[in-house]
Amino acid sequence: MAVTAPVVGRPRRIAAVTPENLRRRYRRDRIMIGLLVLATAVVLIPLLIIVWYVVANGIGAVLTSDFFTQDLGSPARALQGRPTGLGHTILGTLVVDGLALLIAVPIGIGAGIMLSEYPDHPLNPVLRVLNDTLNGMPAILKGLLAFSLIVKPMGTFSGFAGAVALAFVMLPIVARATEGVLRIIPWSIREAGLALGLPRWRVVLNTVLPAARVGVVTGILIAFARAAGEAAPLLFTSFGNNFFSSTPLRYLVGPVDTLPARLYSLAISPYKEWHAMGWGAGVILLLLVIVTFVGTRIVTRQRHATDL
Amino acid sequence: METAMPPTTPDPAAPVTPKPQDAGQGAARAAVAADAAPRLITEGISVHYGKVIGVRDVSLTFRDKTVTALIGPSGCGKTTFLRSLNRMHDLTRGVKVSGKAVLDGTDIYANGVDPVTIRRRIGMVFQKPTPFPTMSIYDNVVAGLKLVGIRDRALLDEVAERSLRQAALWDEVKDRLKAPASGISGGQQQRLSIARALAVEAEVLLMDEPTSSLDPQSTMRIEELIQELKDTVTIIIVTHNMQQAARVSDYTAFFYEGDLIEVADTNTMFTNPREQRTNDYITGRFG
Numbered sequence: 001m002a003v004t005a006p007v008v009g010r011p012r013r014i015a016a017v018t019p020e021n022l023r024r025r026y027r028r029d030r031i032m033i034g035l036l037v038l039a040t041a042v043v044l045i046p047l048l049i050i051v052w053y054v055v056a057n058g059i060g061a062v063l064t065s066d067f068f069t070q071d072l073g074s075p076a077r078a079l080q081g082r083p084t085g086l087g088h089t090i091l092g093t094l095v096v097d098g099l100a101l102l103i104a105v106p107i108g109i110g111a112g113i114m115l116s117e118y119p120d121h122p123l124n125p126v127l128r129v130l131n132d133t134l135n136g137m138p139a140i141l142k143g144l145l146a147f148s149l150i151v152k153p154m155g156t157f158s159g160f161a162g163a164v165a166l167a168f169v170m171l172p173i174v175a176r177a178t179e180g181v182l183r184i185i186p187w188s189i190r191e192a193g194l195a196l197g198l199p200r201w202r203v204v205l206n207t208v209l210p211a212a213r214v215g216v217v218t219g220i221l222i223a224f225a226r227a228a229g230e231a232a233p234l235l236f237t238s239f240g241n242n243f244f245s246s247t248p249l250r251y252l253v254g255p256v257d258t259l260p261a262r263l264y265s266l267a268i269s270p271y272k273e274w275h276a277m278g279w280g281a282g283v284i285l286l287l288l289v290i291v292t293f294v295g296t297r298i299v300t301r302q303r304h305a306t307d308l
Numbered sequence: 309m310e311t312a313m314p315p316t317t318p319d320p321a322a323p324v325t326p327k328p329q330d331a332g333q334g335a336a337r338a339a340v341a342a343d344a345a346p347r348l349i350t351e352g353i354s355v356h357y358g359k360v361i362g363v364r365d366v367s368l369t370f371r372d373k374t375v376t377a378l379i380g381p382s383g384c385g386k387t388t389f390l391r392s393l394n395r396m397h398d399l400t401r402g403v404k405v406s407g408k409a410v411l412d413g414t415d416i417y418a419n420g421v422d423p424v425t426i427r428r429r430i431g432m433v434f435q436k437p438t439p440f441p442t443m444s445i446y447d448n449v450v451a452g453l454k455l456v457g458i459r460d461r462a463l464l465d466e467v468a469e470r471s472l473r474q475a476a477l478w479d480e481v482k483d484r485l486k487a488p489a490s491g492i493s494g495g496q497q498q499r500l501s502i503a504r505a506l507a508v509e510a511e512v513l514l515m516d517e518p519t520s521s522l523d524p525q526s527t528m529r530i531e532e533l534i535q536e537l538k539d540t541v542t543i544i545i546v547t548h549n550m551q552q553a554a555r556v557s558d559y560t561a562f563f564y565e566g567d568l569i570e571v572a573d574t575n576t577m578f579t580n581p582r583e584q585r586t587n588d589y590i591t592g593r594f595g
Contacts, residue, residue: 191434192501194399195427195432195434196428196451196505197424197431197452199424206455211440
């Protein structure tokens with residue numbers, strides 16, 4: 001039966017609202033939704049498999065206090081059942097990643113401000129090219145850069161060199177995120193500040209940047225999570241260490257163990273006991289990344305009410 | 309409406325003194341104002357956007373204790389002219405301002421004059437109220453002081469109260485000075501923006517359609533405020549609302565396609581303008 005339109009005169013059949021046509025469209029709609037769900041599953045399932053697999057294999061090693069308080073030592077220690085763990089690795093990761101943040105964040109935010117707020121500056125195009133190049137550079141090359149800049153002159157592998165390598169990884173991410181979020185802040189805020197007789201840098205620092213707080217913090221957290229998982233740049237900068245360092249300073253000027261690099265060497269070692277600890281290292285890394293991203297979500301949600 | 313025959317060629321550089329036959333408030337106000345010292349004098353201000361001329365050779369005198377309204381149809385150059393008065397065009401690429409704007413004897417466009425200091429003496433309020441979103445009401449008012457390094461708490465408190473009282477906002481916010489500025493109403497935000505400019509002791513206040521985005525109630529408050537403020541600051545207000553110009557200003561200047569067509573005391577302007585174009589605009593034949 002044709003559904004007729006409310007028109008004066010000869011009733012017409014409007015194809016779009018016939019029952020068969022409607023049913024066909026609903027069916028197509030359901031198929032599309034089904035495909036979308038399938039696509040989401042295809043993406044999520046490997047993630048869940050990885051998480052499950054790592055946790056299943058590594059949870060045993062992690063749930064001991066030795067894991068966090070002991071250092072690795074020689075293979076003999078693990079083979080003989082003496083206390084061994086990755087306490088020095090976790091500590092080393094925190095030191096190297098923390099130092100990398102300290103280096104990358106101020107420089108990255110500064111670069112982002114320059115790119116967004118001073119488009120007329122002669123250095124602007126140069127900075128943009130440098131930033132984009134650094135962003136696209138493979139992480140191992142960044143490690144090589146830190147090797148030639150820090151390790152060679154210092155004559156030793158060091159936590160500092162590792163931090164610099166990771167800072168090279170973090171920097172373009174922080175700079176791009178900062179620039180992106182600053183561009184979104186409406187021009188009227190800057191105009192109001194400038195009309196008040198405030199110098200430009202004051203306007204940027206005290207009125208624009210605070211409004212962009214959330215985006216900047218998000219960028220930093222994402223950069224941190226990305227760098228925390230990088231093993232390649234650390235292979236020949238911080239290198240690795242089987243022991244706790246003798247003094248706090250040695251974490252900066254001597255070879256330091258980090259989770260991603262240690263995971264690699266434990267995995268390719270011939271010892272079953274070390275394989276188990278490698279899985280444990282994987283669990284800790286996973287935890288680090290998950291906590292970082294959950295932290296990002298918390299920060300963004302809380303600030304939502306006071307955002308523009 | 310007939311236009312009167314001008315007794316002399318109009319000289320836009322001086323405020324028009326009221327004709328003897330004018331009666332009433334407008335004439336009285338203008339008569340007082342005509343004796344007031346000139347605060348800001350523009351000579352031959354022209355603004356070019358690349359090849360396009362936005363404002364052509366405008367010379368106007370703005371006196372102490374007066375409110376001058378700039379009226380005209382969209383695109384006539386009134387806002388462009390207003391923004392040239394505090395060197396806001398410095399911030400836009402490709403805009404060239406020529407001519408002089410003399411504030412207390414100093415040409416603000418002279419070599420070596422720092423636009424930052426000029427903008428403290430000539431403040432600006434925009435169409436859309438823009439409180440700094442991450443700051444409290446208190447911090448917003450004193451932003452012009454705090455952000456240049458003035459830390460004396462007692463001084464800041466005093467300035468905040470004075471400015472908020474001058475902007476007729478004190479009573480409404482005195483109990484919540486630390487509340488975020490984005491939480492108050494649009495009309496209150498606009499008064500906050502005015503307080504912010506007053507806090508740095510601006511001598512001239514430029515207002516770019518300040519009540520366009522406000523409801524009638526808030527508009528009325530701001531118009532009353534303008535009358536209260538004119539004893540402290542010289543006010544120049546751009547408005548597309550002719551009734552507002554008639555209510556609020558002592559002098560009115562009519563702009564059309566980049567030129568200053570006519571300037572007169574408001575009473576004369578709206579009852580007996582000299583130029584045909586002014587007459588056409590005011591009676592609504594265009595614009």
